Amino acid sequence: MKKPLVMLLAGGGGTRLGVLVQRRSKPAVPFGGCYRIIDMALSNVMHAGLDWVGVLAQYKPLSLMSHIGTGEPWNFRGQRRGVRILPPRTGHAASDWYHGTADAVWRSMDFMAPLKPERVLILSGDHIYRMDYQQMLKNHIQTGADVSIAVMPVSPKDTSRFGMIWTDKKSNITRFEEKPAQADTDLASMGIYMFEWDCLVEALQDVVGGGHGNDFGQHIMPDLLDKKRLVAHRFGGYWRDVGTVSSYFEASMDTLNAKSGLDLMNWEICSREDTQLSGDRPPARFGSKASLSHVRISAGCKIDGTVRRSVISPEVVIAKDALVEDAILMNGVVIGQGAKVRRAIIDKDVRIGAGTQIDGRDKSVTNSQYAKCDLNGIVLVGKGTIVPENLRVGSSVVIQAALDENSFAGDVSAGTSMESTTS
Secondary structure, three states: OOOOEEEOOOOOOOOHHHHOOOOOHHHHOEEEEOEEEEEHHHHHHHHOOOOEEEEEOOOOHHHHHHHHHHHHHHHHHHOOOEEEEEEEOOOOOOOOOOOOOHHHHHHOOHHHHHHOOOEEEEEEOOOOOOOOOHHHHHHHHHHHOOOEEEEEEEHHHHHHHHEEEOOOOEEEEEEEEEEEOOOOEEEEEEEEEEHHHHHHHHHHHHHHOOOOOHHHHHHHHHHHHOOOOOOEEOOOOOOOEOOOOOHHHHHHHHOOOOOOOOOOOOOOOOOOOOOOOOOOOOOOOOOOOOOEEEEEOOOOOEEEEEEEOOOOOOOOOOOOOOOEEEEEEEEEEEEOOOOOEEEEEOOOOEEEEOOEEOOOOOOOOOOOOOOOOOOOEEEEEEOEEEEOOOOEEEOOOOOOOOOHHHOOOOOOOOOOOOOOOOO
């Protein structure tokens, strides 16, 4: 039996993550201090012993391509195994980019067909989870399924976010509905599909090639229901779609909670360290007055202030008398003396001036403008921005990337978006 070919969908724009995807694709967003979101899926593939992975890239792929490289951190190097970054393939027109998940896989047929797979495992590169794909493969073969879909229970309030699935007593899928407002089932598709090769080719030819649709959830699965055997593979572990600022923040906070089920150490997640130019990082250093509680601290950090319930990435500097609480600080962030950062996500290489207060709990002005972005009060500061000293930033503020101190005319009220005054 040949091992399944893996097609990893990593081309989505992830626009609901705001400035976090201003200069990178969603799967390339840092996570948990030392990782990126796509490391979860790649590590799952590695642990399953699968050999060939095609990574479908499209939106701002340079950071993602640099991170994956030859695939060496996940042991994807060798004559009979490897990872291939598949850049966007246009159609007849130069502007004809991927129109959906199924369309992306359809246009990658020239990569898949020469490998002559028996089965194809289709994954999303923007979920946080640890899954045994070998168990899914075993169940797929035992049930004689043409397609297996990984599913897990969700609460009724979340049905509108997922493809919802109905099954019979033998886990055969009898109904599939994409993002219904209400559903009398709690089983949601995780966007993980195991296809028999012939079934995949036929479905793509009929639906995508026939001009009837471009998405697996919306078009392929409903079309296959009456033609093929679709089986649900139930998953009971930790899984989270981090497609919004709020869900990304909550998953990051779960890394601090031993009872959450998210255990990056025991999951044995592999990644590529961004140290090509600087060499190995030194250990983290803590000053005599540093105070830490419920935190993830990475190598190369220098902490002289107070840190509570936060994820701190490599080479972060937190000066004395500074406070960081309920926050995510990405690589190279500098928090000035006496500054306070609460309920915020601070992207790479940001400098927060001394005495500045960034507080996602400060709702002195009613927030409405960014409710659609699911900020839930969280403050976002884009990559490389320099925030001046003694500034006050309130709840649900979005500060764009690469701003300098001259871009700030005064305190930033809750619910506003700080953009460059020179752009």
